Amino acid sequence: MESPVPPEPPIYRRIAESLRQAILAGDLRDGDRLPGENALMAEYGVARATARQALGVLINEGLAVPRRGSGVYVRRFRPIRRHGPRRLSREQWGRGRAIWDSDTTGRPYTVDELTVARESASAEVARVLGCEEVWVRRRRYSVDGRPVQLAASHFPAELVADTPITRPDTGPGGVYARLRELGHGPAHFTEEVRARMPSPREAARLGLPAGNPVILVCRSAYTADGRTVELNEMIMDAASYVLQYDFDA
Amino acid sequence: MESPVPPEPPIYRRIAESLRQAILAGDLRDGDRLPGENALMAEYGVARATARQALGVLINEGLAVPRRGSGVYVRRFRPIRRHGPRRLSREQWGRGRAIWDSDTTGRPYTVDELTVARESASAEVARVLGCEEVWVRRRRYSVDGRPVQLAASHFPAELVADTPITRPDTGPGGVYARLRELGHGPAHFTEEVRARMPSPREAARLGLPAGNPVILVCRSAYTADGRTVELNEMIMDAASYVLQYDFDA
DNA sequence: CAGTGGTCTAGACCACGAT
DNA sequence: TCGTGGTCTAGACCACTGA
Incomplete structure (x- = not known):
């Protein structure tokens, strides 16, 4: 009987692992520069493609981000905290603290792209909103000058026709205030949350490096009598x- | 004045884009085999590394999954719907039903790994639970024979000592029923949701191919008087x- | 056994960033 | 200008799959 020998991982995996340990152990911190392709070639005696492959592992894991002409750097994670139902917030009952610190709460955001258009609804949107024609408000949000979210709000066309919802400036209180004035104020919300890798188009619009997933939140807003009045699809870094x-x- | 010419994307990107279109248009369906490296080399007249790079793009996007010795195939996406508030309602756990019954919407799940251990809490867990010693229940869930979730529930040690919570079988209704019998039934929950690429260890335990992110859900359970009685960290495909x-x- | 993807080498030219 | 990462070629050997 011979005990099964675990096969050694390939060289590029071992290089990646040693770099990963350096990052997780804190030897390399947020924003620090990793050893470059040339350095790894010299240190491990491998070809360029192999050194490159090792760095590619960390990049695809989202631990590192490459900068053309400069180097590969440790990625930083400073999240924005997005609250769902705020009135139920933990601060009202618990003394527990968040697992992940996020000082970034409350940082100002900007809307740096905004389009409002009347469109034919896709099959899915039509099914949820129960109509064929919709008004769509698309915008991109940025924080600290960096894009962080794409959003597309859909409204039944006949519901919001000739209201500020069909214009860039919706007025004080935003679209929900306008819906309330129309007698269709939202009373219930459903949010569906998914995650996946971005399409190239999404990655470009959000300025995402390789190895950076997106979170998709699809929020439906319902009136008290059960009508769906908004479908908001959000794509977040x-x-x-x-x-x-x-x-x- | 010359109008700025958009630079042509590199060959491998164009190859990837054409394959992506074939997938999104439905010409290639779930589980279909993509053209392999040799086919792409012949069709586009490129070197093997370039064909490989094109396939790598789709793999890292999560659109395709490679099978050694066989080919590259279109990835399928058949999600489980996990309900937040509904699955935790008193009606669910109050009458002897396990939480996961309402999760899989008809598809059977299995717990194929389970460990229960008393441990010293990490700094973060200690801060949230307010104690140094914890009992930890770690398990892996599978659906259709495929692992889909890793979970680690942490409980204050002095709270659950000598209860079924410290044993593999927690009895009817699960841990929440037991906590309620102890007079510490959860009344409020907070869930924090993130997404990132998995570590190699997580990817191995979940059997994830490249380009597959994980969703992290960190759930805290509070009693009516504000005590944190559980911290459950979930890692989902x-x-x-x-x-x-x-x-x- | 033939074909597939996985790993690796040794070159090359390019665009870009910092200096 | 020089070093960086980005792209690409033309080979090679390997492990694995499937007929």
Whole structure:
């Protein structure tokens, strides 16, 4: 009987692992420069493609981010805390603290892209909103000058026609205030949360490096009598967000 | 004045884009085999590394998954719907049902790994639970024979000592029923949701291919008088889950 | 056994960033 | 200007899959 020998991982994995340990142990900190391709070639005696492959592992893990002409650097994670139902927030009952510190709460955001258009609803949107024609408000949010979220709000066309919701400036209180004035104020919300890798288009619009997933939040707003009045699809940089949901048993 | 010419993307990107379109347009369906490295070399007249790079793009996007010795195939996405508030309602755990019954919406799940141990709390866990010693229940959940979630529930040691919570079988209703019998039934919950790429260890335990993010849910359970009685850290295959949260305005 | 993807070498030219 | 990462070629050997 011979005990099964665990096969040695390939060289590029071992190089990646040693760099990963340096990052997780804190030897390399946020924003520090990793050894470059040339340095790894010299240190480990490997070809350039192999050194490159090792760095690619960390980049695809989201631990490192490459900068053309400069080097590969340790990625930082300073999330924005996005609250779901705020009125149920933990501060009202618990003394526990968040696991992940986020001093970034309350930082100012900007809307640096905004389009409002009447469109034909996709099959899914049509099914949820129960209509074929919709008004769509698309915008991109940035924090500290960096884009962090794409959002597209859909409204039934006949519901919001000739209201400020169809214009860039919705007025004080935003779209929910306008919906309330129309007698269709939201009373209930459902949010569906998913995560995946971004499409190239999404990655470009959000300025995401490789190895950076996106969080998708699809929020439906319902009136008290059960009508769906808004469908908001959000695409968030996963490295920039922590979503918080509070609820009772 | 010359108008700025958008630079052509590199060959491997164009190859990847054409494959992506084939997938998104439905020409290639779930589980279909993509053209392999040799096919792409012939079709586009590129070197093997370039064909490989093109496939790597789709793999890292989570659109395709490679199978050694066989080919590269279109990835499928059949998520489990995990309900936030509903699954934790008193009606669910109050009458002898396990939480996961409402999770899989008809698909059977299994717990194929389970360990229960008394441990020293990490600094973060100690801060949230307010104690140094904890009991930790770690398990792995599988659906359709595939692992989909890793979970680690932490309980204050002095609270659950000598209860079924410290044993593999917690009895009918699970840990929340036991906590309620102890007079520490959860009344409020907070869930923090993040997403990132998995570590190699997490990817191995969940059997994740490249390009597959994980969703992290950190749930804190509080009693009515504000004590934190559980901290549950979950790591989910992002391709297997949709999280749903319902709340009122 | 033939074909596949996984790993690796040894070159090359390029665009870009810092200096 | 020089070093960086980005792209690409033309080979090689390996382990694994499937017929």
